[in-house]
Amino acid sequence: MKRNWMRRIIGGLSFTSALFVFQACYGTPQDFGLDMLIEGQVKSKTSELPIKGIKVSVADNMQYDLTNENGRFSFYTEMLENMKIRFEDVDSVQNGLFINKDTVLTVLNEKVFLDITLEEK
Amino acid sequence: MLSAIKKRAFRKFKESETKLHLLNYLFWECTTRCNLNCLHCGSDCLKESSFPDMPIKDFLLALDTIEKFSENLTVVLTGGEPLMRKDIEICGREIRKRGMRWSLVSNGHLYNKERHISLLNSGLGALTISMDGLEESHNWLRNSDNNFKKVENAISLAASSSRLNFDVVTCVNKRNINELPQIRDFLIQKGVSAWRLFTIVPIGRAKNNPDLFLSDTQFVELLNFISDFRNDKVIDVKFSCEGFVGKYEFKVRDSYFFCRAGINIGSILIDGSISACPNIDRTFSQGNIYRDDFYNIWQTKFESFRDRSWTKTGKCADCNEYKDCQGNGFHNWHGDKKNVLVCHNEQIEKVMKF
Numbered sequence: 239m240k241r242n243w244m245r246r247i248i249g250g251l252s253f254t255s256a257l258f259v260f261q262a263c264y265g266t267p268q269d270f271g272l273d274m275l276i277e278g279q280v281k282s283k284t285s286e287l288p289i290k291g292i293k294v295s296v297a298d299n300m301q302y303d304l305t306n307e308n309g310r311f312s313f314y315t316e317m318l319e320n321m322k323i324r325f326e327d328v329d330s331v332q333n334g335l336f337i338n339k340d341t342v343l344t345v346l347n348e349k350v351f352l353d354i355t356l357e358e359k
Numbered sequence: 360m361l362s363a364i365k366k367r368a369f370r371k372f373k374e375s376e377t378k379l380h381l382l383n384y385l386f387w388e389c390t391t392r393c394n395l396n397c398l399h400c401g402s403d404c405l406k407e408s409s410f411p412d413m414p415i416k417d418f419l420l421a422l423d424t425i426e427k428f429s430e431n432l433t434v435v436l437t438g439g440e441p442l443m444r445k446d447i448e449i450c451g452r453e454i455r456k457r458g459m460r461w462s463l464v465s466n467g468h469l470y471n472k473e474r475h476i477s478l479l480n481s482g483l484g485a486l487t488i489s490m491d492g493l494e495e496s497h498n499w500l501r502n503s504d505n506n507f508k509k510v511e512n513a514i515s516l517a518a519s520s521s522r523l524n525f526d527v528v529t530c531v532n533k534r535n536i537n538e539l540p541q542i543r544d545f546l547i548q549k550g551v552s553a554w555r556l557f558t559i560v561p562i563g564r565a566k567n568n569p570d571l572f573l574s575d576t577q578f579v580e581l582l583n584f585i586s587d588f589r590n591d592k593v594i595d596v597k598f599s600c601e602g603f604v605g606k607y608e609f610k611v612r613d614s615y616f617f618c619r620a621g622i623n624i625g626s627i628l629i630d631g632s633i634s635a636c637p638n639i640d641r642t643f644s645q646g647n648i649y650r651d652d653f654y655n656i657w658q659t660k661f662e663s664f665r666d667r668s669w670t671k672t673g674k675c676a677d678c679n680e681y682k683d684c685q686g687n688g689f690h691n692w693h694g695d696k697k698n699v700l701v702c703h704n705e706q707i708e709k710v711m712k713f
Contacts (some may be wrong), residue, residue: 260614262384262624262636263601263688265435266462267524267553269484275455300472300519301479313480314455316522 276343277312278352280305280325282334289336289356291329297322297340304328317346325354335359369615370682377622377665382657383429384619386626387418388637389450390439394468396502399530399565410629415450421627421653422457433485434461437637439629442469451481460484462524467513468506475516485524486517487555492535493542499534500571511549518550526553528599531581532571539584546594553595556585560601560638561700562693575706582707586610602691602703603684606711620689621645621664625657633657635664638690664689673698680704 261267280292288309295302296315303311315321321343327336336356343350390412393400422434434454441447442465454461462485463478470488478486491500494507501507517525527546529535535542539556546554558578559571573581582604588596589610598604598611600618608615620635628634632644633656643663646656663669670686675698678684684704686692691700 260384260600260617260619260623261555262386262435262619263557263599263690264437264464264528264636264638265384265386265624266433266464266485266487267526268384268431268433269460269462269524270431271484271522271524273482273484273522275482301476303480314482315479 272317273314274317274347275312275314275349276323276352277349278310278354280309280311280354280356282336283355283357286355289327289333291327291333292336292356293324293326293328295324295326297324319346320344321346323352325356327356366615366683369617373617376617376619380622380657380661380665381429382425382623382625382654383432384435384624385422385432386435386437386624386637387413388438388626388628389413389418389436389441389447390444391629392443393438393440393466394443395440395466395506397466397564398500398502398568399532399559399571400563412444413627413629413631415446415453417631417648418450418627419453421648422454422459424652424654425657426654428459432459434459435464436461437464440466440468442474448477448481451478451483455482462486465489465513466501466506467510468503470509470513470516472516475513475520479520479522483523487526487528488513488517489530490514490527490542490546491530491532493538493545496535496538500530500532514546514549514551518552525551526555527551528555528557530557530559530571531573532559533573533577534570536573536577536581539581543588543594543596551594553597555597555599556581557599557601558701558703560690562638562690575709578703578706579710582607582611600688602687602701603680605680605704605707607707608683616684618685618688621661627653635661636690640690640693640696643689643692669696670699672696674702674705675699678704 259268280289282289290305290307292305293302294311301313301315303313305311323341325339337359339356391410441463451461463483464487467488490510491497497507498504517523558573559565565571585596585598603616620639624635626634626637627648631647631649633646633653634644645660667685671681675681675686687699693700
């Protein structure tokens, strides 16, 4: 702890803004971004069985994941307030027909698990 | 006066960082296969490599030896071309599960929308894509008829993500030095916010191709170009950390020159060797994950990286700038290590004399 303070003081004396941020010559910038892991499971409200092939996406973002045979999805995304997560049936009748749903994330944690049920059309 | 204080303080800072040697940047050379055959490749990569890709589990076993990792430790996946591997996303998730960050260096050839999404989904946080000129000069250096179009698409995708800490790198050479203003315009138009410029080191395939190396005057032109645009708020243009640039220190990047190879930067290379940046002469390897405990090697070895006094030889022996330069970038020591391969400051001084 003491060492950490010392290096910050010495660093500060050299008036350099980017002392602890660097990138190797042939490397990438470092990652200081805030993101979160959104995971969950989508089930049918009627049968309570998992639904495969539901597109789970963040509104206004090109990222999405499709639920697997266990209805599970998982992706990292930028941590934003009031993020709207969209659940869409995109495979027509292939895995049943369900009504799309939006949900807004009000609690922001590094990791969130969502249990979602979709109503059948 | 102020400059002298800053210099002294920065020397002290370097000493203290060297003593601490926190690992917060780890390269993984996950493949040496590559889908391009670039004229300047320092690794001499080919489509088919003599080394098989390192299995993820082998890399993770080494990663798991790190007892206490520093905040924001970034694992940088490099190659070859890392996207030649189909399991990058699996590996990325495993890295994130351990509480570390990960990033990727790519030539952009395979970086399409689907891959962009799957990489982001797996927790990719930073990305560097190479663009080495406008279409003709880029494709010449990349030895490809169509790489530029793919890179253009990759840059558009990456720049559209507010999550990614993304930059474009350009290897400046005789063919593209006059295009720098147009490249800058192109990148601004694509929404790129950070651009890093390099010169090419005479190693690997590059060493026998004189077209790749800037003259001293051109090198100074490059530094002047960067310096002119440093305070520009539109795009962050900077010189890479490849070497000490004397009078241009602080004018062309955010911080004074500090080669952190083996001090904060480590690597696990394709054959399991433990070293620092992958472009460093492989005889400097400090151990091998297949027989050594990675973190123990990081903590207890790396003497030649942390005490650079052995570089005070050849043209560095009597150099007045040695205290601040300390033998230039570590990747400039190859072969018999009797002399530094490139002295950026010497190039500048030669031009300044006239």
